[in-house]
Amino acid sequence: MASSTSARLQLPQLDGVEAAKRAAAYAAVDAHVRAEDRVIGIGSGSTVPYVVERIVQQGKAVNAGRWFVPTGFQSKELIVHAGLQLGDVDCYPVIDVTIDGADEVDSALNAIKGGGACHLREKVLAEAAKVFVVVADYRKNGTALGQAWTQGVPVEVAEFAYAKVMRDLQRMGGKPVLRMGKAKAGPVVTDNGNFVIDAPFSAEVMAQPRALLQQIKLLTGVLEVGLFVDVVQAAYFGNQDGTITTKVLNGKTVDTQEGVTFDVTQPPAAASA
Numbered sequence: 001m002a003s004s005t006s007a008r009l010q011l012p013q014l015d016g017v018e019a020a021k022r023a024a025a026y027a028a029v030d031a032h033v034r035a036e037d038r039v040i041g042i043g044s045g046s047t048v049p050y051v052v053e054r055i056v057q058q059g060k061a062v063n064a065g066r067w068f069v070p071t072g073f074q075s076k077e078l079i080v081h082a083g084l085q086l087g088d089v090d091c092y093p094v095i096d097v098t099i100d101g102a103d104e105v106d107s108a109l110n111a112i113k114g115g116g117a118c119h120l121r122e123k124v125l126a127e128a129a130k131v132f133v134v135v136a137d138y139r140k141n142g143t144a145l146g147q148a149w150t151q152g153v154p155v156e157v158a159e160f161a162y163a164k165v166m167r168d169l170q171r172m173g174g175k176p177v178l179r180m181g182k183a184k185a186g187p188v189v190t191d192n193g194n195f196v197i198d199a200p201f202s203a204e205v206m207a208q209p210r211a212l213l214q215q216i217k218l219l220t221g222v223l224e225v226g227l228f229v230d231v232v233q234a235a236y237f238g239n240q241d242g243t244i245t246t247k248v249l250n251g252k253t254v255d256t257q258e259g260v261t262f263d264v265t266q267p268p269a270a271a272s273a
């Protein structure tokens with residue numbers, strides 16, 4: 001994928017899952033962040049720092065004319081600390097490409113997102129983008145939603161409505177739990193000041209993600225649901241053996257390629273632009 005004639009990058013040695021995340025992120029940037037792209041959405045999670053790292057490797061010249069739109073506090077900090085120009089979706093409602101993490105992706109490119117409680121802004125930046133790409137390690141690459149990611153569908157709710165929405169989700173057959181803070185007494189509060197409910201459903205219900213999304217979205221008090229249906233155009237997964245797996249939308253079908261060789265030490269082609 002990258003040219004083998006350029007000088008190699010000196011990168012820190014990473015093991016296992018971290019190496020997989022880096023490979024997925026670098027491969028996705030190389031394939032989807034073109035030199036001419038001017039507005040770029042930056043998602044959330046532990047894989048996204050490698051996305052920003054690769055974009056920085058594309059060089060100061062190409063990045064000087066770009067605006068970077070974050071999905072939350074974490075990605076805003078990444079953008080600022082990388083010396084990239086910060087934009088917002090109210091200035092840039094059309095984004096050239098957004099790259100984000102994912103909690104699980106199925107074989108039809110449906111995804112669960114919201115493990116970091118950012119899925120409201122993430123979905124706005126996904127839908128604002130001409131191209132929406134997710135990056136993850138091999139643990140997130142599945143065939144059906146809810147198999148690997150068992151903590152449930154993340155649902156962002158208005159704080160005052162949470163108890164009513166919990167009851168609604170129970171009536172739908174879910175087992176909702178209010179997400180609690182780890183180093184804070186009380187619930188997680190999103191970047192938008194709301195609560196998050198995690199709602200596991202049976203495999204039969206999870207097998208129809210569009211129907212489930214529509215049903216939850218209609219509950220009064222719900223801001224957004226972490227089911228991303230028909231919005232992901234490509235997914236990149238880093239594997240344990242150093243290769244990557246790609247799932248790319250091709251018309252109405254998904255082309256899957258496994259065991260793709262990718263050398264992270266090769267600089268990105270856009271670096272010379």
Ligand SMILES: O=C(CO)[C@H](O)[C@H](O)COP(=O)(O)O
Pocket residue numbers: 043044045046047048100101102103112113114115116117118119122136
């Ligand atoms: O949806 C998200 C945050 O709301 C993240 O993108 C998702 O949790 C993936 O994170 P990681 O790259 O750490 O696995």
